[in-house]
């Protein structure tokens with residue numbers, strides 16, 4: 011399982027870096043907006059800034075969700091339950107773990123959707 015832990019750590023570092031840069035994007039967009047003193051409702055540029063900001067916010071949210079999944083997988087590595095399906099308790103296939111290292115469900119339970 012050390013390979014899995016190393017992959018998860020890599021993924022965690024990558025996500026943290028992308029969250030940091032996305033936060034910087036959002037901060038930059040907000041600063042641009044404050045500096046330009048535009049009216050969102052009536053200024054076409056204001057609408058663009060609002061749109062860019064919502065795109066950046068959305069990307070940061072999805073990176074944070076993935077980070078949460080990776081961190082919970084790392085906790086499972088520590089407590090020895092990594093690679094075991096959280097729903098049925100059977101081992102998760104090696105190929106699936108390679109493709110989706112942070113997954114907590116076997117392919118069958120994942121296909122069945124949410125609990």
Ligand SMILES: [Zn+2]
Pocket residue numbers: 095096097098099100115116117118119120
């Ligand atoms: Zn399962």
